[in-house]
Structures are given as structure tokens and as C-alpha cells.
Amino acid sequence: MREVAIIGVGLTKFGELWDKSFRQLITEAGTKAILDAGIRGSEIDALYVGSMSPGRFIGQEHVGALVADSSGLTVMHIPATRIESACASGGMALRHAYIAVAAGIHDIVIVGGVEKMTDVVGSEATNILAMAADQEWEAFFGVTFPALYAMIARRHMYEYGTTREQLAMVAVKNHENALLNPNAQFHRKITVEDVINSPPVATPLNLLDCSPISDGAAALVLCPLEKAKEYTDKIVKIAGSGQATDSLALHGREDICTFMSTVRASREAYKQAGIQPKDVDVAEVHDCFTIAEILAIEDLGFVKKGEGGKAVEEGLTARDGEIPVNPSGGLKAKGHPVGATGVAQVAEIVLQLRGEAEKRQIPDARIGLAHNIGGSGASCTVHILEAV
Amino acid sequence: MREVAIIGVGLTKFGELWDKSFRQLITEAGTKAILDAGIRGSEIDALYVGSMSPGRFIGQEHVGALVADSSGLTVMHIPATRIESACASGGMALRHAYIAVAAGIHDIVIVGGVEKMTDVVGSEATNILAMAADQEWEAFFGVTFPALYAMIARRHMYEYGTTREQLAMVAVKNHENALLNPNAQFHRKITVEDVINSPPVATPLNLLDCSPISDGAAALVLCPLEKAKEYTDKIVKIAGSGQATDSLALHGREDICTFMSTVRASREAYKQAGIQPKDVDVAEVHDCFTIAEILAIEDLGFVKKGEGGKAVEEGLTARDGEIPVNPSGGLKAKGHPVGATGVAQVAEIVLQLRGEAEKRQIPDARIGLAHNIGGSGASCTVHILEAV
Numbered sequence: 217m218r219e220v221a222i223i224g225v226g227l228t229k230f231g232e233l234w235d236k237s238f239r240q241l242i243t244e245a246g247t248k249a250i251l252d253a254g255i256r257g258s259e260i261d262a263l264y265v266g267s268m269s270p271g272r273f274i275g276q277e278h279v280g281a282l283v284a285d286s287s288g289l290t291v292m293h294i295p296a297t298r299i300e301s302a303c304a305s306g307g308m309a310l311r312h313a314y315i316a317v318a319a320g321i322h323d324i325v326i327v328g329g330v331e332k333m334t335d336v337v338g339s340e341a342t343n344i345l346a347m348a349a350d351q352e353w354e355a356f357f358g359v360t361f362p363a364l365y366a367m368i369a370r371r372h373m374y375e376y377g378t379t380r381e382q383l384a385m386v387a388v389k390n391h392e393n394a395l396l397n398p399n400a401q402f403h404r405k406i407t408v409e410d411v412i413n414s415p416p417v418a419t420p421l422n423l424l425d426c427s428p429i430s431d432g433a434a435a436l437v438l439c440p441l442e443k444a445k446e447y448t449d450k451i452v453k454i455a456g457s458g459q460a461t462d463s464l465a466l467h468g469r470e471d472i473c474t475f476m477s478t479v480r481a482s483r484e485a486y487k488q489a490g491i492q493p494k495d496v497d498v499a500e501v502h503d504c505f506t507i508a509e510i511l512a513i514e515d516l517g518f519v520k521k522g523e524g525g526k527a528v529e530e531g532l533t534a535r536d537g538e539i540p541v542n543p544s545g546g547l548k549a550k551g552h553p554v555g556a557t558g559v560a561q562v563a564e565i566v567l568q569l570r571g572e573a574e575k576r577q578i579p580d581a582r583i584g585l586a587h588n589i590g591g592s593g594a595s596c597t598v599h600i601l602e603a604v
Numbered sequence: 605m606r607e608v609a610i611i612g613v614g615l616t617k618f619g620e621l622w623d624k625s626f627r628q629l630i631t632e633a634g635t636k637a638i639l640d641a642g643i644r645g646s647e648i649d650a651l652y653v654g655s656m657s658p659g660r661f662i663g664q665e666h667v668g669a670l671v672a673d674s675s676g677l678t679v680m681h682i683p684a685t686r687i688e689s690a691c692a693s694g695g696m697a698l699r700h701a702y703i704a705v706a707a708g709i710h711d712i713v714i715v716g717g718v719e720k721m722t723d724v725v726g727s728e729a730t731n732i733l734a735m736a737a738d739q740e741w742e743a744f745f746g747v748t749f750p751a752l753y754a755m756i757a758r759r760h761m762y763e764y765g766t767t768r769e770q771l772a773m774v775a776v777k778n779h780e781n782a783l784l785n786p787n788a789q790f791h792r793k794i795t796v797e798d799v800i801n802s803p804p805v806a807t808p809l810n811l812l813d814c815s816p817i818s819d820g821a822a823a824l825v826l827c828p829l830e831k832a833k834e835y836t837d838k839i840v841k842i843a844g845s846g847q848a849t850d851s852l853a854l855h856g857r858e859d860i861c862t863f864m865s866t867v868r869a870s871r872e873a874y875k876q877a878g879i880q881p882k883d884v885d886v887a888e889v890h891d892c893f894t895i896a897e898i899l900a901i902e903d904l905g906f907v908k909k910g911e912g913g914k915a916v917e918e919g920l921t922a923r924d925g926e927i928p929v930n931p932s933g934g935l936k937a938k939g940h941p942v943g944a945t946g947v948a949q950v951a952e953i954v955l956q957l958r959g960e961a962e963k964r965q966i967p968d969a970r971i972g973l974a975h976n977i978g979g980s981g982a983s984c985t986v987h988i989l990e991a992v
Binding site: 217268275276277282284290293294297298301302315316320321344347348351355460463476 | 605627656657659660662663664665666667668669670672673677678681682683684685686687688689690696700703704706707708709732735736737738739740743847848849850851852853856864865868978979982983
């Protein structure tokens, strides 16, 4: 297995982008990544794209070929693969691109993540997202994603004394970080009171505990580490990659306050990278709801189980804290175009490790982690990146 | 890169299976493959599943996790990945499972392909399948898949003198082969006249030129070649794997009678296997429409461009011909549950190379090829298998 570097990143703005189509978004992100890498499009050997439900959001499947085609890459007839794993589609696309480069199957690979969610009306987006849960055992009975995470939040509060305010503090922190991210969907400072007084969605989760419906795309260019110096001086390598599953429905788990997929995927990635959770300088984690970030920092091993809420309250995960989490603004405030999220998280970590994260730069970040979840934790990928 | 063997195959019956759900079908195929391989479920390191549009067919995305869950594999939290590439989803899932085993990421991997297509009503299946084409540039203007392939057929007849009867002979051959396949959807001998007199769908293609709407699933168990002898004496290895793309819309191509994705994917697979097209003893090719099989045998290099129709007429592709094509009955008569097809093709080739294809056995088959297409050729995978 070869070591693999990320030599290019590209991001669109995230938001309600009614003037941009699926094709335009992914082509914009891909073009930016190619320019950032300083490669020619003709050097690309393969394309991977993560997207959750273009079939329902825009009436188009076969988006691997679509993205290759709209980027002009089908001229070279390169392989194009779409990977779907609900909101973990992006991270999983990266993982399979990584495996292909590590294996020596391909040299230069582009990975995209994209979702165009705002072209459907009314509650349709909620229905589509519910397809990430177990249709027959959850969604059919009326449970939507906020409801699933609300049950987790309730249990976490009961088991560990996590407070309503601590949940809110996750959103407050991430909105504050997003103020410094020009690509973020929301540029609005909020307070704990704003979150607590926002309209209820599924108690205890209010509107400001939930990530938004977003359009957006992100892209990365990968190559073997030994070739990376031909393209850049600021080399970031993939030091570890982990992927795991859990039961699709929450009721299949021993403990709904622990995402075993996060535990397993992260331990695999830590082992491969030869590091401990405490070695991570900056992390992007899957905060689709405020409770999800608390779970993530516990399951990733940054804090002990049950102490996530307290950690947020004490500022451990703030930009100037011991382990800054979601400096980009996270899914909550940067936006959550589901297929794009996992790729965008890694793009943020690359920028942080290169020292190019502008006003939200975490000083001296050398090791970063990206944590991407599908559904209520049935799928997870974790990637650890290292500045070389 | 390690060499990779296929040590287990499992197939459900294909057809209108109203009494079996998506979960039941894939679990049945997977269980059969596990039993065939003689492994324990707990030995499985990862799962890949190909499925085109469960989001539209059954209202469920995230089917990697779903399949792992319904098979009991989430107990071990193994990685589960869904790959989508329209009707090439199954072949592409196999390719990525193959890469993961070859790279040494995983040892024992199960690959599934599944589609449950008959739970939607009226023309909805046609609408869903049209998402494999270019929605904005083809489907939006009313072009369905039969229409796209009809245009190709017209052009092939014009360019090369391919006859209506030759198209029909593909269906006649494949229906005859399916009579010997207990899992096939159709067990009905048809004649050239039957095809020509069947109701028109998109001239020159009639109903009996088209593969059906089907439910079904297939599964394979992969392991490193060096471990295969621990499980079986009849070892079949993956000698070559190729994947390629072409423009999503037909109008983007120089020549609509050549699928460049087939040409490129097959040349890559031949090169890796170190063989020539003439070395192939048996092939399963993507005959979603009769014209597609004619294109396939040309683009795979079995016959020269333009001579596919004549080759079928002369019996070259019959079970006792020089290069038997679709002994299983093909998509046309075995059935075409789109996500399952690419995996089922490889399962048939494995059975043929093991000498276990019962009454449809091709004598002394040592090298087999499986050719899986997405859309009207925008994606293609080719796998070459060899009895060791």
C-alpha cells in the first residue's frame, strides 16, 4: 500500500443556491480543486463522487457518469464511481478513492461530494432524508431524523445530566466559527437563549439545534505521497482511514448514546495513523444536530462518555480550546448539503493543516480529523490527516 | 496487489417476486453465497452492495447499512458500502470489493447486487430507469431507454446492414438458454416471428427485444487467492477488472454504434489478464435490449464492428458456438433487476468455470467474461475470470 496525499481542495459556497444546478455546483468545486492542485484535467485517472439522493432531489441517478461528463472527463473515459451512504456519502467516496490510490490502481484521483437539496418543496426534503433511516422500522411510523436525534438527546440528558444549555452551546460555538468562513450558509451570531427560544422541532431539539437544508459541493485531489511534492510544498497526507457500521434502526443498539460506528471507525483510523485522540489538533465532526457533536467528541475519544456536554460548556472544543471542533462552522452553520459534507470536512482540515484557514486558522495545527456519519450513526467514516 | 478469488456465489430467482422484499432478496442471495463459500458470517470483513435506485423503487437509501443490518453483519460493525452506477451498479460494486481485497484492506468480502422493481405502479419504473440517462438533455424531452437504444439500432442497421431478424435472434437465443436456467424469469421458447410480431415499444425494438422489469438479488464472496484453497478446490480468480465511462447523453458521442466505455474497460481487463478476446470461452454481456448484445460482442472484440448481427445469425454466440454469449439467458430472459445484474453475470461465469452450470454448461470453459453497462453505455465494467 502506498501513502496518499491530498494536493487540491475546492469548495462552493453552501446555502440555498437557487441559481446553481447540481452540475454547476460539482463542476465549480472540481475545477477549484484542480486549480488548487495545479494539475491538468487530463492527468486525472479516476473520479469518485458522494451523493445521497440525487434520484429524489433532482430526478437523476448515475451521477458518477454525470459528473465525469459535465467536467469533460469522459473525453478520457476515466472510471467514475458514485458512492452512497446517506450523509456519510462524501467521506465514504474519499475512503474508496484513497484505497484505489493506495493500492496503485490509480495515481491522480478526484473526489467530489454534492447535494442539491432546495429544488424540492415542502416537507419533501424531510421525507428524502428519512430514507437514511430504516424506512420499514422507523420512518414508516412517522419518525423523522430530528425525532431520532431527540430521543438520543433525551437519553443522554437522563444518563449523564447533559443540559439543554450545553446542547445550545454547540450551536452557538459553530455559528460563531461560521462567521469566519466565507463559504458558510449562516453568518449570524446566536446566543444560548436564541437556541432555547427557537421553534421546537422535536423536543428537546429546537430549530437552532438542527443543521439546515443546503445546496453545495466540495472536491479533493488525491495522489501518491511520493508524487505530491511535484505539485505542492504544503503536503497533507491521509494518515488513517476508518469505516464502520451499526444497526440501521436505533432500536437495534445496546446503547443509543454511543455510536459504535464512530468508535470502530476512529479506532481503526487512530491505529493506522499511530496516534491517540489527544494528538488531534483540530477536528471536523458530524454535528447534524447539536447532540450529535456531543456524541461525536465522546465516541472519538476526545472526552469520556457522558462528559461531552460539560466539555462544550468549558470551552474545550472552542477555536482556542484544547481540541477545536468544527472551526468551519460545522454542519450546523456552514450548512449540510448531505453528499458534500464529508468531502467539505476534509477540505477544511486540509486548509487548517496548510495554515490557509484565514481568520479561523487553528495555530500550529499538524494533525486533523474528519468524522462523517450516515443516518443516526449506521455508517461512519473517519479520516486522519497529517501535515508532512 | 494481491490476486483475488471468488469462493462463493448466491442467486435468488429473478422475476416478479411480490412476496419477497428488498431485504429478503439480498439476505437470501447473501446467505446462499456464504453457504456456498463455506465460511462463517463472522469471517466477513466488509460488504459492498450495488443497487440503482432503492430511493425511488422502495423509498430507502443507505442500503449498504441496511443490507449489513438485515444480514446480521452490523453486529461486527463491518464497513458496508453502496455503489451506484445505474444498471452497472453490480459490476462496479464487485470492482471496488476486488480493489479492497487486492489492496490488502480486507480479506473476506461479500458483494451483493439487488433491485426490487415491481413495487411501483404504471410507468413509474420507466421514469426511474430514465434517471440512468441524462435527465436534462434526454429524459426531459421524453426519451426513455427503449427510445435511446432504438436510435442506436436504427443507426446500426443503416451503417452495417444489421437486420430486424438478427436483432430478434438475440432474444430467441437468450430465451432458449433461459429454459435451462431455473432462476430465470422467463421459461418460454420464442421465435423470430414472435419477436417481430410482438407489440412495438420504440421502433425497431418490440416488446420481445427488451429486458423485463424484475426483482432479484445476487451475491459473491471474495478472498485473497492464496487463501482460497482453504475453502474450495474449484478456485476461480479475477484475472482482470476494467471500468470506464462515456458521455451520459448519446449526443455527446462521435459514434453511437460504439460504446467506448466497453472498449476501454474490456481492453484494460484483457491487458491485466494477459489474454485476447478470442481466449474467452464464455461471456455474459449486457443485453438490456437485443441491439445491446450486438454492440457488446463487437465492442468486446469478439467480432469486428458491424459484424455482430451476422455473428448472431451464424450461431457464433450460441451455447455450442465459438463464443457462447449469455448462457444464463442474459438480461433479456434471465431478467434484469438492475442492481443485481452485474453480480449475477459474474455468478453465472463462476458456475460455468466450476463446471456447475448444469444443463447450460459450456464444456471445458476456463476463461469467462462479464460485461455490465450503465445507462446507454455511460458506465461499463468488465471482469475476466479464470479457473485456476
